[in-house]
Amino acid sequence: MLQFAQSACNLLCRCLGITFVVWFTILFVIIIVPAVLEVSLGIHRFYIRTLCRVFEWATLQMELSAKQKNRQFSKPHTKGILAKSKPLSVQENMQELRSSAHSRRSEPQFDMGDVIYFCRKGVESIMDDEVTKSFSAQELESWNLLTRSIRRFPHRGLRLTFLWGLGVLIRYGILLPLRVLLAVTGIFLFVILSTSVGFLPNSKLRFFLGEKVHLMGYRFCVKSLTAFITYHNSENRPKNGSICVANHTTPLDVIILANDRCYSLVGQVHRGLLGMIQRAMVKSSPHIWFERAEVKDRHLVAKRLCDHAADKTKQPILIFPEGTCVNNTSVMMFKKGSFEIGCTIFPVAIKYDFRFGDAYWNSSKFGLVHHLLRIMSSWGLVCSVWYLPPMNREEGEDAVQFAKRVKAALAAQAGLADLTWDGGLKRTKVKDIFKEEQQRLYSEILLRDHQTQKQEKCFEDGTPEED
Amino acid sequence: PVSAAHLLRLHERFDFLDKDGRGHLRPEDFEEIRELTENPIGGRIIAAFFPPEKERLDFPSFVRILAHFRPIGKNRSRDRAQPEQANSRTGKLKFAFELYDQDRDGKISREELLQVLRAMLGLQVTEEQLRSIAERAVQEADIDGDGAISFDEFKKVKKKEPQGLKPAEKTNFCHVWFLRSHWRKWTWSTR
Numbered sequence: 001m002l003q004f005a006q007s008a009c010n011l012l013c014r015c016l017g018i019t020f021v022v023w024f025t026i027l028f029v030i031i032i033v034p035a036v037l038e039v040s041l042g043i044h045r046f047y048i049r050t051l052c053r054v055f056e057w058a059t060l061q062m063e064l065s066a067k068q069k070n071r072q073f074s075k076p077h078t079k080g081i082l083a084k085s086k087p088l089s090v091q092e093n094m095q096e097l098r099s100s101a102h103s104r105r106s107e108p109q110f111d112m113g114d115v116i117y118f119c120r121k122g123v124e125s126i127m128d129d130e131v132t133k134s135f136s137a138q139e140l141e142s143w144n145l146l147t148r149s150i151r152r153f154p155h156r157g158l159r160l161t162f163l164w165g166l167g168v169l170i171r172y173g174i175l176l177p178l179r180v181l182l183a184v185t186g187i188f189l190f191v192i193l194s195t196s197v198g199f200l201p202n203s204k205l206r207f208f209l210g211e212k213v214h215l216m217g218y219r220f221c222v223k224s225l226t227a228f229i230t231y232h233n234s235e236n237r238p239k240n241g242s243i244c245v246a247n248h249t250t251p252l253d254v255i256i257l258a259n260d261r262c263y264s265l266v267g268q269v270h271r272g273l274l275g276m277i278q279r280a281m282v283k284s285s286p287h288i289w290f291e292r293a294e295v296k297d298r299h300l301v302a303k304r305l306c307d308h309a310a311d312k313t314k315q316p317i318l319i320f321p322e323g324t325c326v327n328n329t330s331v332m333m334f335k336k337g338s339f340e341i342g343c344t345i346f347p348v349a350i351k352y353d354f355r356f357g358d359a360y361w362n363s364s365k366f367g368l369v370h371h372l373l374r375i376m377s378s379w380g381l382v383c384s385v386w387y388l389p390p391m392n393r394e395e396g397e398d399a400v401q402f403a404k405r406v407k408a409a410l411a412a413q414a415g416l417a418d419l420t421w422d423g424g425l426k427r428t429k430v431k432d433i434f435k436e437e438q439q440r441l442y443s444e445i446l447l448r449d450h451q452t453q454k455q456e457k458c459f460e461d462g463t464p465e466e467d
Numbered sequence: 468p469v470s471a472a473h474l475l476r477l478h479e480r481f482d483f484l485d486k487d488g489r490g491h492l493r494p495e496d497f498e499e500i501r502e503l504t505e506n507p508i509g510g511r512i513i514a515a516f517f518p519p520e521k522e523r524l525d526f527p528s529f530v531r532i533l534a535h536f537r538p539i540g541k542n543r544s545r546d547r548a549q550p551e552q553a554n555s556r557t558g559k560l561k562f563a564f565e566l567y568d569q570d571r572d573g574k575i576s577r578e579e580l581l582q583v584l585r586a587m588l589g590l591q592v593t594e595e596q597l598r599s600i601a602e603r604a605v606q607e608a609d610i611d612g613d614g615a616i617s618f619d620e621f622k623k624v625k626k627k628e629p630q631g632l633k634p635a636e637k638t639n640f641c642h643v644w645f646l647r648s649h650w651r652k653w654t655w656s657t658r
Contacts, residue, residue, distance in 0.1 A: 115508060115583060116563050122512040123536055125502035127480060434505040436589055443591035446600070
């Protein structure tokens, strides 16, 4: 009996040993070596295609099972609860509300029903509002076999549940440990290599090797997240001595972009692991890290950015003008700081395919580590990056208008909604200035009507009115 | 036939607005909606959801009030037979009337009209202009000469039917009678 247990134990140990060796060899050959040497094996296309087919099959199964149970399979409304009508201006809305049957003479200057326009807008926003939609996770049309999106898809059936269970095993048992191991290896290698490159005396060699080390580090990170990135229009890739702006969905946007070319990053100095990485980065390539106290001093920030951008040999600065993470369905207001500097702007649009995993970092819901774990335990990070042609500030255009122009081009390229809301609304209340704008628009309509009526009366009576 | 998906959607919205998970809404929860705080009469719309003594709004009441905004459907004959229905023309106008008539005495006085005008126009017009607009509106609408506008007079002024909010799906919205009978069953199935 004891001998049996012992031999079973030996067998188990040997099996585990062999599995471990095989696994590590696969890891080394397929992932680490290509990451270091910049070679691609083409596995990712196969992976994505397979997953897409599985998701489509899953949706079909759900529709069939719903039909069998005679229940309606309703796809969740991804576009919101209200039907989208053509956006009309305040004037056009008022015109619609007021009866067109009234002749101009007897039309009241102020219609009692004008309140209905504001009332309707108010109730629309109660039922569904743009700002909230942009700060909560995107909704899926078909189930992507992740636990987190399970609530919206109640008709699952046995086959799908089995597939989901298999998915959980694969994601948490194989993919997650693999990714964590890769991330740790990558960061470790990067810190060591970057620090050693920093000791080189020759600055040209240091710059060249520094770029190579940085790119290797980012490739490791990309592989550890299983990110599949497609770069479009690479001829518009940002050049040295300029500023690159992009829409912000997650802190990992930096890794996505820096995988293609090196950027100079701008940010606060952190402590701990992140601080160590920041110090290692600075040794081999110039980045702009601010002390916490300095961030408040806008002129100092602007000056440092200007100096860096003026040097045409330095790498482009990467800035996210929204100032906060938005959920990748829309682009929020761009802060004008980076557009005041006056050098060439290279806009870059990033769009994630959220079927494979939600990349949006909802900082009020999860911390950074939780967010990273969520991404590492989903199917992957599939995204497209579009490089837009460079833009310069035109004559007679101020920073705000320039920012709006860049934002519109970016939103159009990535297919995102162009919103004028401030990203800071995630944390603060609306300023009264917006309410005053509404009041101003309405008053213009009334006063214009008032003026036209006065003029008509004037012509009627033949006497000049006193204003 | 009511779309369960639509009710589910509304309940998700209710849950989202109810940030503390209490199961009912308070006026502060509505004030979190940015577009509503931008609206000049946002405060009044919030007050319309909460009757004077109550500070809590549960889900059936929430839906009942939103039901006013369903556009009048194609089966006009049915609607005409039930004029008390929430989304009839009368129902919509009553909602608008109550936005003016805050003290619920059944009449819009000059002062109440002035208050609404002040909210909608803010500092953009002078006090005299506001008064003249209010005076003119009351004169034109007041038929029986009592210096205030009753609901019937209000209805006569608003000849055109107020537009409803079209739901995204071409399904019926909700009716109060349906809610009462199906509410229990539905809450169990979604918990």
